[in-house]
Amino acid sequence: MIALILHGNEKNDITGSGIQGMVCESLAAKGWETETKSVGEMSISPCVGCFNCWLKTPGICSRNDDGREVVKSIARCNVLIFLSPVTFGGYSSRLKVAVDRIIPSISPLFEKVNGEMHHRLRYKPPHSFLSVGWQRELDAESAEVFTRLAARNARNMHAPASGSVVLHGGQTPEERRAQVEQLVAKLETAHG
Numbered sequence: 001m002i003a004l005i006l007h008g009n010e011k012n013d014i015t016g017s018g019i020q021g022m023v024c025e026s027l028a029a030k031g032w033e034t035e036t037k038s039v040g041e042m043s044i045s046p047c048v049g050c051f052n053c054w055l056k057t058p059g060i061c062s063r064n065d066d067g068r069e070v071v072k073s074i075a076r077c078n079v080l081i082f083l084s085p086v087t088f089g090g091y092s093s094r095l096k097v098a099v100d101r102i103i104p105s106i107s108p109l110f111e112k113v114n115g116e117m118h119h120r121l122r123y124k125p126p127h128s129f130l131s132v133g134w135q136r137e138l139d140a141e142s143a144e145v146f147t148r149l150a151a152r153n154a155r156n157m158h159a160p161a162s163g164s165v166v167l168h169g170g171q172t173p174e175e176r177r178a179q180v181e182q183l184v185a186k187l188e189t190a191h192g
Contacts, residue, residue, distance in 0.1 A: 001191055003027050004077035005036040006070065008084035008095025015134055019167060020083055022177055023132060026184040035073060039098040042066035046097050053104035059122055060104060067101035074105050079128040079187055080157070082150070086133040086166055089145025099153075106156075118156055128190050129154040130183055131164035138168040161190035 005023065009016030024034050044067045052062040061067055074080055082099070084091040091099060107120040131150035135143065143166035154162030163186040165179045 001032050001078045002076060003032045003034045003079045003081055004073050005034060005081045005083055006095060006098055007036055007038045008082065008092040008098070009038070009040060010092070011040060013085070016083065016085065019132060019134055019176070022180045023081065023083065026181050030184060030187070037070060037073065040094045044070070044098050044101055047100040047103065054108035061101060067098065070098055071102055071104050074102060075123045077127050078191060079130060082131045084133055086135050086142055086146045089142045090149055113158060118158065121158055126158040126160060128161040128187055129157050129159040130162065132180065132183065133164070133166040135166060135168045138170055161186050
């Protein structure tokens, strides 16, 4: 089983690197193989909204950069994980650019899922989705927005298992590790 981590941290972010290590260790303990893409070190241009990836070159973005590699990796993974500092309740700007560029992985056609309209998936089966955010100090309102954003992303991805957590500087390393392990445990129901 392959877990793809899209890491949206800034350069020299010690906190983000430590959290990435915890996530990788927790996944390895459950038998997962991990691939990490640090989007800040990749050349990913913003989406221009041309929708060529839906209409002219289905599944392939018209921008020829590392964003194409991200989509290929997503098509091969069993679980997609977003790691990011929490920025105004959302993902970092670097991760947001990468997230916008994964549009080629979905179809322009719609279907009803659990009473809501969602895009069909281009690649099946759907992958599970986890999101890990971090804050220097706990901001409960911002953390709640992050959690809701991650839940909506999971629903749009038709994720069979999903979850999110926001870690903060007021926690001990043991508390952070316990939360990451609880999050990874959510994958067991969908992936045995």
